[in-house]
Amino acid sequence: MKLKPLKENKNIFIDDKGRLYTKNLVKGQKVYTEKVFKYNNEEYREWVLKKSKLSASIKKNIGLVPINEGDRVLYLGIAAGTTASHISDIIGNDGMIFGIDIAPRILRELVPIIYKRDNIIGLLNDSDKPDSYLHIVPKVDIVYQDVAQPHQIKIFLENIDYYLKNRGYGFLAVKARSINVAKDPKEIFKDVRKSLEDHSLNILKEVRLEPYHKDHAMFLIENK
Known part of the structure; x- marks a missing residue:
């Protein structure tokens, strides 16, 4: 092979x-x-x-993957670190991931990973309160979000305003059923697109993640 x-x-x-x-x-x-x-x-x-919405989005031809060696990444909803570990591989020891999660039990599963990976910091914080980690997280090159909350778009936009550099990039994994279980996912993704555009973000690509992740889409944006 x-x-x-x-x-x-x-x-x-x-x-x-x-x-x-x-x-x-x-x-x-x-x-x-x-x-x-x-x-x-x-x-x-x-x-x-x-196991990873980011790899699924790459497979579904999201195109540009603007994650580079030395990048600083704010990861919202890092959980047990599956996707974060691959981002860690990509950015190398000169980069850094600031991983936010609100669940102590899930974050404990991250510990064995970050014990050997110096480029991941796990933070027990609420990504719905971006000002709560201002003292730790600097301006970043990438904001990556995988947070299954009804107001996940609001969380993404607020964190971008606090942390994403000009001309930085964001990956937003949207779980339609977490926003509204009764609404057609196509309509939800249309609403998400409008929210991103209304926030003056440049949407580079939107891809659906089936068959790997049902009722999910990934948005790749650039901060103007």
Whole structure:
């Protein structure tokens, strides 16, 4: 099996069967149920599509993946760190992820990961109160959000206003059923798009995440 870098991001790799990988920042460490293997004397971790909305969005042709070595990332809803670990691989030791989660039990699952990864800081905070971590989180290159709340758009926009640099990027994973279980997801995603545009954000791409994540979409935005 051979790997080659994605044209959209040289630190994400694809094999001849279309599976995605990142180069393991911590050799020997598995974060979840992903496969780990060696290729050309380097270790790679499979980025499982059904375990990560970001990898699913890449597979669904979101296009540009503007996450680079050395980037600072604010991750809202980091949970157990599945997706964050792959972002950690991409940004390397010169980058940093500030991971916010409100659930102590879930955040404890992150501890074994960040014990060996110096580029992730886990913060027990409420992403609905972005001013509560101003003393820790600086301006960032990326805001990534995966928060299943009815007001998840408001959370995203407020955190962008506080933390995202000009010309920075945001990934918003929208779970339609968390916003309104009775409304057609297409209409919800249309409403989300309008909210982002009304906030003067440049929407670079919107992709639906089926069949990997039902009733989900990923929005990639740029802060003007």
